[in-house]
Amino acid sequence: MPFPIMVALATLIALAAATPTIPASIHDRQQEAPTSTLAPCAQVSVILANNNKAPATVPADLAYECLGTIPLNVTSAKAILFEIPLYLNWQSTLDVLKNPPAEYVEKVQAPVDILAGLDVISESIDSGDITSEYQFGWQLYKLFGEAHDGHLAFILDVIGSVFLFSRPLPLVSVSEDGKKLPAVFSYYDVLGVQFKNVSYTPSHIVKIDGTDVNEYLENLSQDGSLQDRDALYNNLFYNLAQISLGSSGTGTGMFTGGGRGRFSPLAANTTLDFANSSTTVIQNYARPQVSFTNVTSGEDLRRKIVYDEGSVGVSPPPEKVNPTQQSVPEEVAAIPPGYPAPVVPGPSNLINGFYINAPGYEDVAVLAVPNFVSSSYNELRFQAASKQFLAKAWSEGKTKLIIDVQANGGGTILQGYDLFRQIFPNTDPYGGxxxxxxxxxxxxxxxxxxxxxxxxxxxxxxxxxxxxxxxxxxxxxxxxxxxxxxxxxxxxxxxxxxxxxxxxxxxxxxxxxxxxxxxxGGINVTGPSNLTRWQPENVVLLTDGYCASTCALFAEMLTQQGRVKTIALGGRSNAKKIQAVGGVKGAxxxxxxxxxxxxxxxxxxxxxxxxxxxxxxxxxxxxxxxxxxxxxxxxxIRKGDDSGLALQFKYEEADCRLYYTPEMTVSAAAIWKAAADAQWSDSSKCIGSTGGYHSPPYAKRASRGETTTLSPARGQIHAAQALKQFQALENTFSIETEIQPSCDGFMQP
Incomplete structure (x- = not known):
């Protein structure tokens, strides 16, 4: 059966594979373009004028056609190309990007000469190959993206201020048992199986738009801002830690238009082929970010979004869509879906302290840190929460510590220093x-x-x-x-x-x-309020590769100075080692x-x-x-490293790799249990890695086959509780992501 079937929140009904039904929550977002002789932007204007639903959407292909009609102002474009190098001269990696180390090229990303790329764009304008503002902006966006540096970006107004693109179906990549190679499933199928409300046998996706699913998704992932390919692949999918951040995370994954995925233009439809030979076609859509009132052409739209090039100063914000027509994401609940109640809650779910309430894990504490904050309002509250939890956990007999930094794109630089000092108070953080x-x-x-x-x-x-x-x-x-x-x-x-x-x-x-x-730096680095002593072998850093910016600095201090081991989750469908830190490692x-x-x-x-x-x-x-x-x-720069090579260009594998399982996509506790088991009980659970401190080196094993089915949730779930959990997760599908400007250590989603 292709992706699951939901006609009401209370009941999941299994239908025949040949006649899939799109859930109402998805169907409501479908919007057929009217047959019309009007120009594309005028058609958008008509659709939005007749649409009273929130969020307002238009067909993805129509939005793309509209963008293509915005005429290029050649003089303005050339002025932009002239000025960009003024700022690129400050990019710390500008020179090395042209000729990075061989290992980086082999395992991470290809070289890129950004200044030369600007010349190519200029030549394309002169030759007439670039004729619209959108073409110009997209070429700039792709050029900067080739650096795969989450701190480096120039996103022109026509790319981010007009439409954001979406697919309505979240995906996950999961291993049936944590040993078989992961396969890609609809997240609706996972929810159905995990909460025991379906009778059909879900099938995994084998092709997207006629291309092998892994090839398609790996190519799509390259539009992301991370540098590591396994981290980029993870970022395509639904992830509980990202969901806990609400609109400041990457939403339901880049495939659905979360994070950088929202900038990638889409065709009218996406076709999914399943292993059981069934096919489903989903309609893609775009969310307008500017009012289309009185817009009948690309020229009209340009006047709404482009500031007068003859003036000097900062552009005023574009005229936004009517509040009744734009999506307003729901506030993330006090306890994020898929998480237990925290022992010590932090501000806005940016940091929370947990225990694992299950036999065998009585001595384990979990500090979930999906963000190092970029808001002065939360900085002191964040610092206080970490201090309170670490002291409480130690005093209550928790001797083992999992630091979960899934989804952590950074934040206030000194929060990373401070948290390191709280764990290892006698070590002076380096941070060169x-x-x-x-x-x-x-x-x-x-x-x-x-x-x-x-x-x-x-x-x-x-x-x-x-x-x-x-x-x-x-x-x-x-x-x-x-x-x-x-x-x-x-x-x-x-x-x-x-x-x-x-x-x-x-x-x-x-x-x-x-x-x-x-x-x-926003705070004083004080370290702990007491001298707790976490032993390095009893601390583990858990990541999904998204760790970037301040998180990367924190990971560097934790692993190099604290000698803490790392566990990396997910990755592409293979049995190779992967990196723990896959985001920008700039400071x-x-x-x-x-x-x-x-x-x-x-x-x-x-x-x-x-x-x-x-x-x-x-x-x-x-x-x-x-x-x-x-x-x-x-x-x-690493302490004691005489090579002069920035950390951005160092490839370093995690000590242990774990696949995501179906249960891990609905339960954060399942992730923590697996990490604790691999680190302190059984390193053979690691994929292609050595695992914990007390285990002998573990030879990489051959694949045990590919995942073909979804495992049900462990234990029995009461029907009412299962429905409640299902609804909480399903409600997150409306989260839309947004840029968070920053001048510290934050990688923009």
């Missing part, structure tokens, strides 16, 4: 990082450091202007050298230093005792507007810089066309 040297970087630092040197270090506590200077990276007094000493000058900090033929600033470290630390992201302000401010501090390279930023307009953007300004 460096900027790419460029002319603007040099001049800004000269101007800032000169002014900052004229005042005591604490003079800016009551003077906002001075504080903004003295808390900046460009005041050399704030950071430490790699060996923990103060810098003596801006020149010592800035260099340039030649590293493998490229120019960088010095390797620096955060000064965790600096008086300005809360202004620089800091700046938004483009944030970068632009440094040259402007430097000129105001030193008027002689008006005739320098900094003047090019003064009237930069590229940001007015940005839906979202970012630059990774700092490489992360």
């Amino acid at each position: 990082n460096r900027f790419r040297y460029n002319a603007a970087f040099e001049l800004v630092g000269q101007a800032y450091s000169e002014v900052a040197s004229q005042y005591p270090r604490d003079a800016g506590l009551t003077n906002y202007t001075l504080r903004s200077i003295q808390t900046s990276y460009f005041d050399y007094h704030g950071d430490m050298t790699a060996d923990g000493k103060p810098f003596e000058s801006w020149h010592q900090k800035a260099g340039p230093y030649d590293v493998n033929g490229n120019s960088y600033g010095a390797v620096t470290r955060w000064n965790l005792t600096d008086i300005y630390l809360p202004y620089q 800091n992201v700046y938004q483009w507007g944030f970068i632009r302000e440094f040259p402007r401010s430097a000129i105001s501090l030193n008027v002689t810089l008006q005739d320098s390279v900094l003047k090019e930023y003064e009237f930069s307009r590229v940001i007015s066309r940005s839906y979202s953007d970012g630059i990774n300004v700092r490489d992360a």
